[in-house]
Amino acid sequence: MEITYGVFVFILGLVIGSYLNVCIYRIPRGESTVSPPSHCPNCHTCLKPVDLIPLLSYLWARRKCRYCRQPISPRYFWVELLxxxxxxxxxxxxxxxxxxxxxxxxxxxxxxxxFIDIEHMIIPDQLVMAGLGGGAVLFVYQLFQPFPIYGDRSWWNPLLGLAVGSGFLLAVSLLGLALYKSDEVMGMGDVKLLAPIGLFLGWRMTLLALFMAVILGGLSSLVLILFGKATRKSVIPFAPFIVLGTWISILWGWQIVHWYLEI
Ligand SMILES: [Zn+2]
Structure with missing residues:
Protein backbone atom coordinates (compact mmCIF):
# COMPACT_ATOMS: atom_id res chain seq x y z
CA MET A 1 0.00 0.00 0.00
CA GLU A 2 2.76 2.41 0.97
CA ILE A 3 4.57 1.74 -2.30
CA THR A 4 1.37 2.52 -4.23
CA TYR A 5 1.18 5.92 -2.50
CA GLY A 6 4.86 6.49 -3.26
CA VAL A 7 4.34 5.75 -6.97
CA PHE A 8 1.28 8.02 -7.00
CA VAL A 9 3.26 10.92 -5.45
CA PHE A 10 6.13 10.32 -7.93
CA ILE A 11 3.80 10.42 -10.95
CA LEU A 12 2.10 13.54 -9.59
CA GLY A 13 5.58 15.08 -9.31
CA LEU A 14 6.42 14.11 -12.91
CA VAL A 15 3.24 15.76 -14.22
CA ILE A 16 3.87 18.96 -12.23
CA GLY A 17 7.53 18.84 -13.34
CA SER A 18 6.38 18.77 -16.94
CA TYR A 19 4.35 21.97 -16.28
CA LEU A 20 7.34 23.53 -14.45
CA ASN A 21 9.36 23.00 -17.65
CA VAL A 22 6.79 25.12 -19.48
CA CYS A 23 7.08 27.79 -16.75
CA ILE A 24 10.90 27.74 -16.86
CA TYR A 25 10.91 28.25 -20.63
CA ARG A 26 8.03 30.72 -20.97
CA ILE A 27 7.99 32.98 -17.88
CA PRO A 28 11.37 34.67 -18.63
CA ARG A 29 10.17 35.20 -22.23
CA GLY A 30 6.99 36.89 -21.02
CA GLU A 31 4.74 34.17 -22.50
CA SER A 32 1.62 32.62 -20.96
CA THR A 33 2.15 29.25 -19.26
CA VAL A 34 -1.32 27.93 -20.20
CA SER A 35 -1.75 28.83 -23.87
CA PRO A 36 -0.83 28.05 -26.58
CA PRO A 37 -0.44 24.28 -25.98
CA SER A 38 3.08 22.81 -25.83
CA HIS A 39 4.98 23.04 -29.08
CA CYS A 40 8.54 22.50 -30.26
CA PRO A 41 10.45 25.81 -29.82
CA ASN A 42 12.27 25.13 -33.11
CA CYS A 43 9.67 23.88 -35.64
CA HIS A 44 6.57 25.00 -33.65
CA THR A 45 4.82 21.67 -34.27
CA CYS A 46 2.06 21.21 -31.71
CA LEU A 47 3.01 18.28 -29.47
CA LYS A 48 0.65 15.29 -29.26
CA PRO A 49 -0.14 13.48 -25.98
CA VAL A 50 2.41 10.78 -26.87
CA ASP A 51 5.12 13.50 -26.99
CA LEU A 52 4.19 14.77 -23.54
CA ILE A 53 4.71 11.70 -21.36
CA PRO A 54 7.18 12.80 -18.67
CA LEU A 55 10.67 11.23 -18.90
CA LEU A 56 9.63 8.57 -21.44
CA SER A 57 8.86 10.76 -24.47
CA TYR A 58 12.29 12.35 -24.15
CA LEU A 59 14.03 8.95 -24.02
CA TRP A 60 11.90 7.38 -26.77
CA ALA A 61 12.60 10.25 -29.17
CA ARG A 62 16.33 9.90 -28.37
CA ARG A 63 16.55 13.43 -26.93
CA LYS A 64 15.40 15.05 -30.19
CA CYS A 65 12.18 16.63 -31.46
CA ARG A 66 10.28 13.86 -33.31
CA TYR A 67 9.31 16.27 -36.10
CA CYS A 68 12.38 18.37 -36.89
CA ARG A 69 15.14 16.28 -35.21
CA GLN A 70 16.38 19.35 -33.32
CA PRO A 71 18.03 18.22 -30.02
CA ILE A 72 15.92 18.93 -26.94
CA SER A 73 17.57 20.43 -23.85
CA PRO A 74 18.28 17.75 -21.22
CA ARG A 75 16.79 20.21 -18.73
CA TYR A 76 13.31 18.88 -19.61
CA PHE A 77 14.28 15.41 -18.44
CA TRP A 78 16.09 16.52 -15.28
CA VAL A 79 13.39 18.95 -14.12
CA GLU A 80 10.76 16.20 -14.40
CA LEU A 81 12.92 13.66 -12.59
CA LEU A 82 13.92 16.13 -9.86
CA PHE A 115 16.49 26.78 -13.24
CA ILE A 116 15.35 30.25 -14.36
CA ASP A 117 18.00 31.99 -12.23
CA ILE A 118 20.79 29.70 -13.50
CA GLU A 119 19.87 30.41 -17.12
CA HIS A 120 18.65 34.02 -17.07
CA MET A 121 19.94 35.45 -13.75
CA ILE A 122 16.47 36.69 -12.86
CA ILE A 123 13.81 35.66 -10.36
CA PRO A 124 10.40 36.38 -11.92
CA ASP A 125 7.97 38.36 -9.75
CA GLN A 126 5.14 35.95 -10.71
CA LEU A 127 6.89 33.14 -8.85
CA VAL A 128 7.54 35.33 -5.79
CA MET A 129 3.87 36.39 -5.81
CA ALA A 130 2.67 32.77 -6.07
CA GLY A 131 4.90 31.92 -3.10
CA LEU A 132 3.54 34.86 -1.10
CA GLY A 133 -0.02 33.72 -1.89
CA GLY A 134 0.72 30.27 -0.49
CA GLY A 135 2.55 31.87 2.45
CA ALA A 136 -0.51 34.01 3.26
CA VAL A 137 -2.73 30.89 3.38
CA LEU A 138 -0.18 29.20 5.64
CA PHE A 139 -0.07 32.29 7.88
CA VAL A 140 -3.81 32.04 8.52
CA TYR A 141 -3.58 28.26 9.07
CA GLN A 142 -0.82 28.55 11.69
CA LEU A 143 -2.95 30.96 13.74
CA PHE A 144 -5.12 27.92 14.57
CA GLN A 145 -2.85 24.89 14.20
CA PRO A 146 0.83 24.48 15.13
CA PHE A 147 3.26 24.36 12.20
CA PRO A 148 6.19 22.37 13.66
CA ILE A 149 9.04 23.80 11.56
CA TYR A 150 8.51 27.21 13.23
CA GLY A 151 9.72 25.77 16.54
CA ASP A 152 7.18 27.74 18.62
CA ARG A 153 3.58 28.96 18.41
CA SER A 154 3.97 32.75 18.41
CA TRP A 155 1.71 34.07 15.64
CA TRP A 156 4.34 36.50 14.36
CA ASN A 157 7.03 33.83 13.83
CA PRO A 158 6.54 33.59 10.01
CA LEU A 159 6.40 37.40 9.73
CA LEU A 160 9.72 37.61 11.55
CA GLY A 161 11.02 34.95 9.12
CA LEU A 162 10.06 37.19 6.21
CA ALA A 163 11.63 40.23 7.88
CA VAL A 164 14.96 38.64 8.84
CA GLY A 165 15.32 36.78 5.52
CA SER A 166 14.61 39.68 3.20
CA GLY A 167 16.15 42.15 5.66
CA PHE A 168 19.47 40.32 5.77
CA LEU A 169 19.81 40.16 1.97
CA LEU A 170 18.65 43.78 1.63
CA ALA A 171 21.41 44.79 4.04
CA VAL A 172 23.97 42.82 1.97
CA SER A 173 22.67 44.50 -1.18
CA LEU A 174 22.90 48.01 0.32
CA LEU A 175 26.37 47.24 1.67
CA GLY A 176 27.44 46.15 -1.82
CA LEU A 177 26.05 49.36 -3.22
CA ALA A 178 27.90 51.44 -0.63
CA LEU A 179 31.25 49.61 -0.79
CA TYR A 180 31.53 48.63 -4.44
CA LYS A 181 29.07 51.04 -6.09
CA SER A 182 27.59 47.92 -7.67
CA ASP A 183 24.02 46.66 -7.46
CA GLU A 184 25.15 43.20 -8.55
CA VAL A 185 26.49 42.05 -5.18
CA MET A 186 23.01 40.90 -4.18
CA GLY A 187 20.09 41.21 -6.58
CA MET A 188 16.66 42.47 -5.53
CA GLY A 189 15.23 39.18 -6.82
CA ASP A 190 17.04 37.33 -4.03
CA VAL A 191 15.71 39.82 -1.46
CA LYS A 192 12.14 39.23 -2.70
CA LEU A 193 12.59 35.45 -2.84
CA LEU A 194 13.31 35.34 0.89
CA ALA A 195 9.86 36.80 1.67
CA PRO A 196 7.85 33.64 0.83
CA ILE A 197 10.65 31.41 2.15
CA GLY A 198 10.52 33.30 5.48
CA LEU A 199 6.76 32.72 5.75
CA PHE A 200 7.08 28.98 5.09
CA LEU A 201 10.13 28.35 7.28
CA GLY A 202 9.69 30.72 10.24
CA TRP A 203 12.61 32.83 11.44
CA ARG A 204 14.83 30.04 12.83
CA MET A 205 14.91 27.83 9.74
CA THR A 206 15.11 30.89 7.48
CA LEU A 207 18.34 31.89 9.20
CA LEU A 208 19.64 28.33 8.83
CA ALA A 209 18.70 28.32 5.12
CA LEU A 210 20.59 31.60 4.59
CA PHE A 211 23.58 30.26 6.49
CA MET A 212 23.61 27.11 4.31
CA ALA A 213 23.22 29.22 1.15
CA VAL A 214 26.21 31.39 2.06
CA ILE A 215 28.38 28.34 2.83
CA LEU A 216 27.35 26.42 -0.31
CA GLY A 217 27.65 29.55 -2.48
CA GLY A 218 31.08 30.37 -1.04
CA LEU A 219 32.40 26.82 -1.50
CA SER A 220 31.07 26.61 -5.06
CA SER A 221 32.60 29.97 -6.01
CA LEU A 222 35.91 28.82 -4.57
CA VAL A 223 35.81 25.58 -6.60
CA LEU A 224 34.87 27.49 -9.79
CA ILE A 225 37.73 29.97 -9.26
CA LEU A 226 40.24 27.19 -8.46
CA PHE A 227 39.32 25.36 -11.67
CA GLY A 228 39.47 28.58 -13.69
CA LYS A 229 35.75 28.52 -14.55
CA ALA A 230 35.18 31.88 -12.87
CA THR A 231 37.11 34.88 -11.56
CA ARG A 232 36.60 36.90 -8.39
CA LYS A 233 34.66 39.40 -10.52
CA SER A 234 32.26 36.83 -12.03
CA VAL A 235 28.59 37.21 -11.11
CA ILE A 236 27.36 33.85 -9.87
CA PRO A 237 23.59 33.47 -9.37
CA PHE A 238 22.82 33.17 -5.67
CA ALA A 239 19.20 31.96 -5.79
CA PRO A 240 20.15 28.33 -6.56
CA PHE A 241 22.06 28.27 -3.26
CA ILE A 242 19.13 29.85 -1.41
CA VAL A 243 16.95 27.09 -2.89
CA LEU A 244 19.39 24.35 -1.79
CA GLY A 245 19.68 25.88 1.70
CA THR A 246 15.88 26.01 1.95
CA TRP A 247 15.50 22.34 1.01
CA ILE A 248 18.16 21.31 3.54
CA SER A 249 16.37 23.32 6.24
CA ILE A 250 12.96 21.85 5.38
CA LEU A 251 14.21 18.25 5.37
CA TRP A 252 16.90 18.19 8.06
CA GLY A 253 17.00 21.69 9.62
CA TRP A 254 15.97 20.73 13.15
CA GLN A 255 18.22 17.63 13.13
CA ILE A 256 21.13 19.90 12.19
CA VAL A 257 20.28 22.34 15.00
CA HIS A 258 20.00 19.56 17.61
CA TRP A 259 23.20 17.92 16.39
CA TYR A 260 24.98 21.29 16.63
CA LEU A 261 23.67 21.94 20.15
CA GLU A 262 24.99 18.56 21.31
CA ILE A 263 28.61 19.03 20.19
ZN1 LIG B 1 10.65 20.43 -33.68
Whole structure:
Protein backbone atom coordinates (compact mmCIF):
# COMPACT_ATOMS: atom_id res chain seq x y z
CA MET A 1 0.00 0.00 0.00
CA GLU A 2 2.76 2.41 0.97
CA ILE A 3 4.57 1.74 -2.30
CA THR A 4 1.37 2.52 -4.23
CA TYR A 5 1.18 5.92 -2.50
CA GLY A 6 4.86 6.49 -3.26
CA VAL A 7 4.34 5.75 -6.97
CA PHE A 8 1.28 8.02 -7.00
CA VAL A 9 3.26 10.92 -5.45
CA PHE A 10 6.13 10.32 -7.93
CA ILE A 11 3.80 10.42 -10.95
CA LEU A 12 2.10 13.54 -9.59
CA GLY A 13 5.58 15.08 -9.31
CA LEU A 14 6.42 14.11 -12.91
CA VAL A 15 3.24 15.76 -14.22
CA ILE A 16 3.87 18.96 -12.23
CA GLY A 17 7.53 18.84 -13.34
CA SER A 18 6.38 18.77 -16.94
CA TYR A 19 4.35 21.97 -16.28
CA LEU A 20 7.34 23.53 -14.45
CA ASN A 21 9.36 23.00 -17.65
CA VAL A 22 6.79 25.12 -19.48
CA CYS A 23 7.08 27.79 -16.75
CA ILE A 24 10.90 27.74 -16.86
CA TYR A 25 10.91 28.25 -20.63
CA ARG A 26 8.03 30.72 -20.97
CA ILE A 27 7.99 32.98 -17.88
CA PRO A 28 11.37 34.67 -18.63
CA ARG A 29 10.17 35.20 -22.23
CA GLY A 30 6.99 36.89 -21.02
CA GLU A 31 4.74 34.17 -22.50
CA SER A 32 1.62 32.62 -20.96
CA THR A 33 2.15 29.25 -19.26
CA VAL A 34 -1.32 27.93 -20.20
CA SER A 35 -1.75 28.83 -23.87
CA PRO A 36 -0.83 28.05 -26.58
CA PRO A 37 -0.44 24.28 -25.98
CA SER A 38 3.08 22.81 -25.83
CA HIS A 39 4.98 23.04 -29.08
CA CYS A 40 8.54 22.50 -30.26
CA PRO A 41 10.45 25.81 -29.82
CA ASN A 42 12.27 25.13 -33.11
CA CYS A 43 9.67 23.88 -35.64
CA HIS A 44 6.57 25.00 -33.65
CA THR A 45 4.82 21.67 -34.27
CA CYS A 46 2.06 21.21 -31.71
CA LEU A 47 3.01 18.28 -29.47
CA LYS A 48 0.65 15.29 -29.26
CA PRO A 49 -0.14 13.48 -25.98
CA VAL A 50 2.41 10.78 -26.87
CA ASP A 51 5.12 13.50 -26.99
CA LEU A 52 4.19 14.77 -23.54
CA ILE A 53 4.71 11.70 -21.36
CA PRO A 54 7.18 12.80 -18.67
CA LEU A 55 10.67 11.23 -18.90
CA LEU A 56 9.63 8.57 -21.44
CA SER A 57 8.86 10.76 -24.47
CA TYR A 58 12.29 12.35 -24.15
CA LEU A 59 14.03 8.95 -24.02
CA TRP A 60 11.90 7.38 -26.77
CA ALA A 61 12.60 10.25 -29.17
CA ARG A 62 16.33 9.90 -28.37
CA ARG A 63 16.55 13.43 -26.93
CA LYS A 64 15.40 15.05 -30.19
CA CYS A 65 12.18 16.63 -31.46
CA ARG A 66 10.28 13.86 -33.31
CA TYR A 67 9.31 16.27 -36.10
CA CYS A 68 12.38 18.37 -36.89
CA ARG A 69 15.14 16.28 -35.21
CA GLN A 70 16.38 19.35 -33.32
CA PRO A 71 18.03 18.22 -30.02
CA ILE A 72 15.92 18.93 -26.94
CA SER A 73 17.57 20.43 -23.85
CA PRO A 74 18.28 17.75 -21.22
CA ARG A 75 16.79 20.21 -18.73
CA TYR A 76 13.31 18.88 -19.61
CA PHE A 77 14.28 15.41 -18.44
CA TRP A 78 16.09 16.52 -15.28
CA VAL A 79 13.39 18.95 -14.12
CA GLU A 80 10.76 16.20 -14.40
CA LEU A 81 12.92 13.66 -12.59
CA LEU A 82 13.92 16.13 -9.86
CA UNK A 83 10.30 17.18 -9.29
CA UNK A 84 9.20 13.52 -9.02
CA UNK A 85 12.03 12.59 -6.66
CA UNK A 86 11.66 15.64 -4.40
CA UNK A 87 7.89 15.02 -4.15
CA UNK A 88 8.55 11.49 -2.89
CA UNK A 89 11.30 12.67 -0.50
CA UNK A 90 8.93 15.26 1.03
CA UNK A 91 6.19 12.64 1.34
CA UNK A 92 8.55 10.19 3.06
CA UNK A 93 9.61 12.97 5.44
CA UNK A 94 6.18 14.44 6.29
CA UNK A 95 3.55 11.82 5.33
CA UNK A 96 0.00 12.97 4.57
CA UNK A 97 0.12 16.24 6.49
CA UNK A 98 -0.51 19.93 5.85
CA UNK A 99 3.27 20.34 6.19
CA UNK A 100 3.72 18.02 3.19
CA UNK A 101 1.28 20.03 1.05
CA UNK A 102 2.85 23.35 2.10
CA UNK A 103 6.45 22.31 1.41
CA UNK A 104 5.45 20.59 -1.83
CA UNK A 105 3.96 23.89 -3.03
CA UNK A 106 7.07 25.86 -2.01
CA UNK A 107 9.35 23.25 -3.58
CA UNK A 108 7.59 23.43 -6.95
CA UNK A 109 8.07 27.21 -7.01
CA UNK A 110 11.71 26.87 -5.96
CA UNK A 111 12.46 24.35 -8.74
CA UNK A 112 11.30 26.93 -11.31
CA UNK A 113 13.30 29.67 -9.55
CA UNK A 114 16.41 27.45 -9.49
CA PHE A 115 16.49 26.78 -13.24
CA ILE A 116 15.35 30.25 -14.36
CA ASP A 117 18.00 31.99 -12.23
CA ILE A 118 20.79 29.70 -13.50
CA GLU A 119 19.87 30.41 -17.12
CA HIS A 120 18.65 34.02 -17.07
CA MET A 121 19.94 35.45 -13.75
CA ILE A 122 16.47 36.69 -12.86
CA ILE A 123 13.81 35.66 -10.36
CA PRO A 124 10.40 36.38 -11.92
CA ASP A 125 7.97 38.36 -9.75
CA GLN A 126 5.14 35.95 -10.71
CA LEU A 127 6.89 33.14 -8.85
CA VAL A 128 7.54 35.33 -5.79
CA MET A 129 3.87 36.39 -5.81
CA ALA A 130 2.67 32.77 -6.07
CA GLY A 131 4.90 31.92 -3.10
CA LEU A 132 3.54 34.86 -1.10
CA GLY A 133 -0.02 33.72 -1.89
CA GLY A 134 0.72 30.27 -0.49
CA GLY A 135 2.55 31.87 2.45
CA ALA A 136 -0.51 34.01 3.26
CA VAL A 137 -2.73 30.89 3.38
CA LEU A 138 -0.18 29.20 5.64
CA PHE A 139 -0.07 32.29 7.88
CA VAL A 140 -3.81 32.04 8.52
CA TYR A 141 -3.58 28.26 9.07
CA GLN A 142 -0.82 28.55 11.69
CA LEU A 143 -2.95 30.96 13.74
CA PHE A 144 -5.12 27.92 14.57
CA GLN A 145 -2.85 24.89 14.20
CA PRO A 146 0.83 24.48 15.13
CA PHE A 147 3.26 24.36 12.20
CA PRO A 148 6.19 22.37 13.66
CA ILE A 149 9.04 23.80 11.56
CA TYR A 150 8.51 27.21 13.23
CA GLY A 151 9.72 25.77 16.54
CA ASP A 152 7.18 27.74 18.62
CA ARG A 153 3.58 28.96 18.41
CA SER A 154 3.97 32.75 18.41
CA TRP A 155 1.71 34.07 15.64
CA TRP A 156 4.34 36.50 14.36
CA ASN A 157 7.03 33.83 13.83
CA PRO A 158 6.54 33.59 10.01
CA LEU A 159 6.40 37.40 9.73
CA LEU A 160 9.72 37.61 11.55
CA GLY A 161 11.02 34.95 9.12
CA LEU A 162 10.06 37.19 6.21
CA ALA A 163 11.63 40.23 7.88
CA VAL A 164 14.96 38.64 8.84
CA GLY A 165 15.32 36.78 5.52
CA SER A 166 14.61 39.68 3.20
CA GLY A 167 16.15 42.15 5.66
CA PHE A 168 19.47 40.32 5.77
CA LEU A 169 19.81 40.16 1.97
CA LEU A 170 18.65 43.78 1.63
CA ALA A 171 21.41 44.79 4.04
CA VAL A 172 23.97 42.82 1.97
CA SER A 173 22.67 44.50 -1.18
CA LEU A 174 22.90 48.01 0.32
CA LEU A 175 26.37 47.24 1.67
CA GLY A 176 27.44 46.15 -1.82
CA LEU A 177 26.05 49.36 -3.22
CA ALA A 178 27.90 51.44 -0.63
CA LEU A 179 31.25 49.61 -0.79
CA TYR A 180 31.53 48.63 -4.44
CA LYS A 181 29.07 51.04 -6.09
CA SER A 182 27.59 47.92 -7.67
CA ASP A 183 24.02 46.66 -7.46
CA GLU A 184 25.15 43.20 -8.55
CA VAL A 185 26.49 42.05 -5.18
CA MET A 186 23.01 40.90 -4.18
CA GLY A 187 20.09 41.21 -6.58
CA MET A 188 16.66 42.47 -5.53
CA GLY A 189 15.23 39.18 -6.82
CA ASP A 190 17.04 37.33 -4.03
CA VAL A 191 15.71 39.82 -1.46
CA LYS A 192 12.14 39.23 -2.70
CA LEU A 193 12.59 35.45 -2.84
CA LEU A 194 13.31 35.34 0.89
CA ALA A 195 9.86 36.80 1.67
CA PRO A 196 7.85 33.64 0.83
CA ILE A 197 10.65 31.41 2.15
CA GLY A 198 10.52 33.30 5.48
CA LEU A 199 6.76 32.72 5.75
CA PHE A 200 7.08 28.98 5.09
CA LEU A 201 10.13 28.35 7.28
CA GLY A 202 9.69 30.72 10.24
CA TRP A 203 12.61 32.83 11.44
CA ARG A 204 14.83 30.04 12.83
CA MET A 205 14.91 27.83 9.74
CA THR A 206 15.11 30.89 7.48
CA LEU A 207 18.34 31.89 9.20
CA LEU A 208 19.64 28.33 8.83
CA ALA A 209 18.70 28.32 5.12
CA LEU A 210 20.59 31.60 4.59
CA PHE A 211 23.58 30.26 6.49
CA MET A 212 23.61 27.11 4.31
CA ALA A 213 23.22 29.22 1.15
CA VAL A 214 26.21 31.39 2.06
CA ILE A 215 28.38 28.34 2.83
CA LEU A 216 27.35 26.42 -0.31
CA GLY A 217 27.65 29.55 -2.48
CA GLY A 218 31.08 30.37 -1.04
CA LEU A 219 32.40 26.82 -1.50
CA SER A 220 31.07 26.61 -5.06
CA SER A 221 32.60 29.97 -6.01
CA LEU A 222 35.91 28.82 -4.57
CA VAL A 223 35.81 25.58 -6.60
CA LEU A 224 34.87 27.49 -9.79
CA ILE A 225 37.73 29.97 -9.26
CA LEU A 226 40.24 27.19 -8.46
CA PHE A 227 39.32 25.36 -11.67
CA GLY A 228 39.47 28.58 -13.69
CA LYS A 229 35.75 28.52 -14.55
CA ALA A 230 35.18 31.88 -12.87
CA THR A 231 37.11 34.88 -11.56
CA ARG A 232 36.60 36.90 -8.39
CA LYS A 233 34.66 39.40 -10.52
CA SER A 234 32.26 36.83 -12.03
CA VAL A 235 28.59 37.21 -11.11
CA ILE A 236 27.36 33.85 -9.87
CA PRO A 237 23.59 33.47 -9.37
CA PHE A 238 22.82 33.17 -5.67
CA ALA A 239 19.20 31.96 -5.79
CA PRO A 240 20.15 28.33 -6.56
CA PHE A 241 22.06 28.27 -3.26
CA ILE A 242 19.13 29.85 -1.41
CA VAL A 243 16.95 27.09 -2.89
CA LEU A 244 19.39 24.35 -1.79
CA GLY A 245 19.68 25.88 1.70
CA THR A 246 15.88 26.01 1.95
CA TRP A 247 15.50 22.34 1.01
CA ILE A 248 18.16 21.31 3.54
CA SER A 249 16.37 23.32 6.24
CA ILE A 250 12.96 21.85 5.38
CA LEU A 251 14.21 18.25 5.37
CA TRP A 252 16.90 18.19 8.06
CA GLY A 253 17.00 21.69 9.62
CA TRP A 254 15.97 20.73 13.15
CA GLN A 255 18.22 17.63 13.13
CA ILE A 256 21.13 19.90 12.19
CA VAL A 257 20.28 22.34 15.00
CA HIS A 258 20.00 19.56 17.61
CA TRP A 259 23.20 17.92 16.39
CA TYR A 260 24.98 21.29 16.63
CA LEU A 261 23.67 21.94 20.15
CA GLU A 262 24.99 18.56 21.31
CA ILE A 263 28.61 19.03 20.19
ZN1 LIG B 1 10.65 20.43 -33.68
Missing amino acids: TGVLSVVLWLRFGWTIDFVAFLFLTYILIAVF
